[in-house]
Amino acid sequence: MKAKNSANASYTWKSILKGRDVIKRGAAWRIGSGLSVNVCGENWLPIKHNPRIITPVVIGWEGTADPALFSLVLWNLWNRRNNLRLGKPTLPLDKVLEHSQERQLESHSSPITSTNQRRTQIAPWTSPQDNRYKINFEGATFADDRSAGLRAVIRNKEGRVMAALSQKIPLPMLVIKVEVLAARRALELAVELGFDHIILEGDSEILHKALLVEGRNFTPYGHLVQDVVYFSSFLSAFKTSLVRRSGNKLAHSLARNSKSLNYMQIWMEDVPTDLLLIVQADLTSLP
Structure with a gap:
């Protein structure tokens, strides 16, 4: 599937390479480990129509491997989609990652959640x-x-x-x-x-x-x-x-x-x- 054409190639070989483009348009990855798949650019979803993700890539997200941040990005995209559908003000797409990172920072700096610890850490003015x-x-x-x-x-x-x-x-x-x-x-x-x-x-x-x-x-x-x-x-x-x-x-x-x-x-x-x-x-x- 990655072979190159050449000026001296036979008519048969050129015909095979032309057919390769047709195969690519209809072929889809069968997901194994997922390491070789470009999730946002290749066909891998098990559906006939639109077998690839059509949501625009969040700017700055490429190469990020943080499960907690990934979850926040997904939530913000879902919330953005709902707000758009309802005609409500929504977060610009290029601000989704930035907003998710801020939410993550807020959660990291929030007070201790243990009830017993909170009781011992109460401090008056x-x-x-x-x-x-x-x-x-x-x-x-x-x-x-x-x-x-x-x-x-x-x-x-x-x-x-x-x-x-x-x-x-x-x-x-x-x-x-x-x-x-x-x-x-x-x-x-x-x-x-x-x-x-x-x-x-x-x-x-x-x-x-x-x-x-x-x-x-x-x-x-x-x-x-x-x-x-x-x-x-x-x-x-x-x-x-x-x-x-x-x-x-x-x-x-x-x-x-x-x-x-x-x-x-x-x-x-x-x-x-x-x-x-x-x-x-x-x-x-x-x-």
Whole structure:
């Protein structure tokens, strides 16, 4: 099937080679180990019509052998197909792999799932030391109306709320962007209100690691990370802190409550009344 034609070939041989093209169009692989088959380019499906995969190849996927990532890519392709069929907004095909990799990173950095371990790792909110201010931030996604909530709370060393912010935005394509945008808005709020000596605290391990790395960030959300770094340059002192969800309850609750908002809201030395109990619980947990 791989023989070549030549100028001196006989008429019979040339006829055989012409027939080879006909055979190729109707022939299909019988799958054994699958190592010799080009899954996306050759006939191997056991059907007469369209015996090859017709879904476009995901850019960047070639040569990748990661079962977990492969499963996420398949899920995103399936979800994309359903959204297209229903006329809903969908992920561009060239962003499928990128989005799948982000989801995989999120799953790797998620909190420990063991019930017993979670019980022993619960950590309350802690106040900043000296004359610093701590900003807790959180992002929440609302898939039903394709929106997201950004929330930030600034507190002093006594645990008193200095300012709180709640803002609703269109849902970004990547989940991690919601967290980065929340951090960016939180630090921007601190600069706008004139707070200095800041500790920026959240529960996203991906973002925390990104902020610790010096130099350019070439991830799809790298430009937003650079914005956070830019706002930190206006502060006399700045550091980041990673906390578990149990230590970020107030910002988390603010984010979830933002679904009903259609605008940005800022509270000075106050929070919504339904969150006062969380503020009080954080205060009683302080040493």
